[in-house]
Amino acid sequence: MERKSKISISRARKFSFFISSFSSISSVTSLFFYTSVFVLALFFCFHLLVGSKEQTLSNTAQITHYIKKEECDLFKGRWVRGSASYYTNYTCKTIPFLRNCFLHGREDSSFLNWRWKPEKCELPRFSAEKFLVLLRGKTMAFIGDSLARNQMESLLCLVSMAESPKEAEKRKDVGEDESSANWVFPNHNFTLLALRSQFLVSSAAVVINGTATGGFHLQLDKPDPVWLEKLPVIDYAVFSDAHWFFRQNYLYEQGKLIGCVYCQDQNVTDLGPGFAIRKAFRTALTAVKSSRRKIFTVLRSYSPAHFENGSWNSGGVCNRTQPDETEFDEKRVEWEYRRIQLEEVENARKTEEKAMETGFEALDVTEMMMKRVDGHPGVHWGNVWMKGYSDCIHWCLPGPIDTWNELLLKVIQRKTETEEDDDEEESTKIVMN
Numbered sequence: 001m002e003r004k005s006k007i008s009i010s011r012a013r014k015f016s017f018f019i020s021s022f023s024s025i026s027s028v029t030s031l032f033f034y035t036s037v038f039v040l041a042l043f044f045c046f047h048l049l050v051g052s053k054e055q056t057l058s059n060t061a062q063i064t065h066y067i068k069k070e071e072c073d074l075f076k077g078r079w080v081r082g083s084a085s086y087y088t089n090y091t092c093k094t095i096p097f098l099r100n101c102f103l104h105g106r107e108d109s110s111f112l113n114w115r116w117k118p119e120k121c122e123l124p125r126f127s128a129e130k131f132l133v134l135l136r137g138k139t140m141a142f143i144g145d146s147l148a149r150n151q152m153e154s155l156l157c158l159v160s161m162a163e164s165p166k167e168a169e170k171r172k173d174v175g176e177d178e179s180s181a182n183w184v185f186p187n188h189n190f191t192l193l194a195l196r197s198q199f200l201v202s203s204a205a206v207v208i209n210g211t212a213t214g215g216f217h218l219q220l221d222k223p224d225p226v227w228l229e230k231l232p233v234i235d236y237a238v239f240s241d242a243h244w245f246f247r248q249n250y251l252y253e254q255g256k257l258i259g260c261v262y263c264q265d266q267n268v269t270d271l272g273p274g275f276a277i278r279k280a281f282r283t284a285l286t287a288v289k290s291s292r293r294k295i296f297t298v299l300r301s302y303s304p305a306h307f308e309n310g311s312w313n314s315g316g317v318c319n320r321t322q323p324d325e326t327e328f329d330e331k332r333v334e335w336e337y338r339r340i341q342l343e344e345v346e347n348a349r350k351t352e353e354k355a356m357e358t359g360f361e362a363l364d365v366t367e368m369m370m371k372r373v374d375g376h377p378g379v380h381w382g383n384v385w386m387k388g389y390s391d392c393i394h395w396c397l398p399g400p401i402d403t404w405n406e407l408l409l410k411v412i413q414r415k416t417e418t419e420e421d422d423d424e425e426e427s428t429k430i431v432m433n
Contacts, residue, residue: 071414072121074407075364079323079371082115085398086126092157092397094165094183098381099153101396106380108321111396116368116403126406128162132188134412140236141193143227143284144200147303148240149181150394152194155405156183157397163187180226193234195227198244199276200284206250215248215263219255220279223287231291238363238408239284240300242337243393245273253279278340285348285360294358296415298408299345301366302337305393306373318392320373328370338366361411365404375400 089095089102097103116123142152156165168182168191181194202222206215231237249261251271259271281299288297307316341362348360369375377391395401 072118074118074121074123074410075368077116077118077123077368079114079325079368080117081113083113083125085112086161086402087157087398089397092160094153094156094160095397096153098383098391099150099377099394099397100382101377101380101399104377104380104382106377106396110321111372111374111400112398114323114400116406123403123406123410126158126402126409128159130413131159131409132162132185132190134409134416135188135190135236137189138235139191139193139233140238141195141227141230141234142238142240143195143197144240144300145196145198145242145244147243147394148238148300149194149196150397150401151238151240151300151404152181152192154395154397154399154401155408156192158402158405159185159190159192165192191233193230195230197224197226198241200224200227200239200241200280206248213248215250216244217250217252218276218280219252220258220276221253221283223283228287231288231293231295234293234295236296236298236412237288238298238300239281240303241280242273242277242302243305245276245280249276251276251279274336274340277337278344281341281344282347285344289348289352296359296361296412297348298361298363298411299341300363300404301341302334303365303393303395304334304370306376307390307392312389312392316392317390318373318376318378319390322374323371324373325371328367334366334370338364359415361415363404363407363411365407368403369400372400 089100102109142148142155159165163185165183165185168184180196181192183192184190185192199216199218200223202219202224203216206213206217245261247261248263250257250263250268251259251261257268259269259275261270261273261276263270285297285299288295305312306318306320308318310316342364345360345362352360372395375395377394377396379388379390380396381391381394383389383391
């Protein structure tokens with residue numbers, strides 16, 4: 001009996017151990033199961049979170065690109081009454097003699113009290129401090145004729161409000177309109193150039209019997225070495241030209257005569273100034289792309305002249321004191337030259353290699369400046385060799401041309417903001433990957 005009892009107890013203990021072991025195994029199995037479920041759930045939630053974030057970033061990028069496409073058109077607007085000019089012919093010491101209208105007797109100043117108002121936004125006033133910060137360590141070149149220099153001289157006055165520049169080099173053997181210019185802002189290591197190039201392409205004066213005729217031979221497929229040789233040091237290039245194309249010029253490609261402008265030669269086809277302008281700008285912009293250097297390039301569109309009652313050499317004048325608010329016929333020749341220039345900017349933009357993409361932009365001033373009949377020197381330009389002739393091509397300093405540089409600063413700011421957005425988007429992609 002005692003033995004049977006011991007056997008029962010032993011069996012009971014084994015059974016108890018078995019149950020206990022089973023329970024332990026069951027507990028471990030349950031723990032493993034619930035742990036696995038928890039990990040899977042956590043992974044699933046993380047996947048949803050990341051996917052949602054990526055989708056949000058994608059949507060944000062799409063919205064950003066949409067907004068960029070819908071940016072305010074800075075060049076559609078009107079002139080409205082505004083504050084006075086940034087500087088005077090006393091505060092800016094670098095105003096050139098020929099553009100210093102008040103020095104030469106201009107008495108009205110109301111032409112200074114207008115500002116450009118885009119239709120759907122405000123154009124900020126020029127900030128010399130912001131400009132110098134954005135272009136610290138950079139070189140900007142204005143490339144073209146005397147109007148390109150006119151804009152550079154305006155910018156020089158504007159930027160001088162924040163820092164006094166130093167003239168790096170000066171040629172005394174030519175007039176101020178014929179020479180190039182080089183100014184440095186040492187505190188910001190910023191260099192400002194004006195590179196004289198009447199046609200942007202290689203040219204030579206037409207000479208008959210030892211006398212210059214006023215016309216030129218233009219090699220339309222060869223960039224002017226005056227500026228081409230400077231490309232390796234240029235970060236920002238502003239191209240502008242047109243008025244010198246309205247002469248009796250002969251046009252060449254690959255060294256062969258292909259036509260002319262106003263030559264009245266029965267054996268040569270008159271291709272017109274528009275043809276030559278297109279070819280010259282195409283050659284210039286192609287040269288920038290071929291340089292393999294990242295140069296932010298701006299093409300300033302045609303700036304109209306405002307001679308009335310004659311041309312520059314037949315008694316034409318420009319003596320108005322208010323902007324012209326009348327609507328302009330879009331069949332006017334100024335619109336044709338503007339259209340050609342804008343088409344060449346767009347063509348350069350489309351054919352630019354992605355790896356070298358830095359931007360081709362237009363500074364479309366044609367329409368706004370057609371209204372500013374009041375902004376030219378007229379007879380107030382102090383040229384003793386041509387007394388009685390009016391200058392209705394260039395612009396007084398200070399004057400409406402200062403608006404070009406307000407626009408230029410805004411275009412550069414947009415370019416910088418776009419680059420920062422692209423860098424941020426790229427960094428986000430790297431982090432998410």
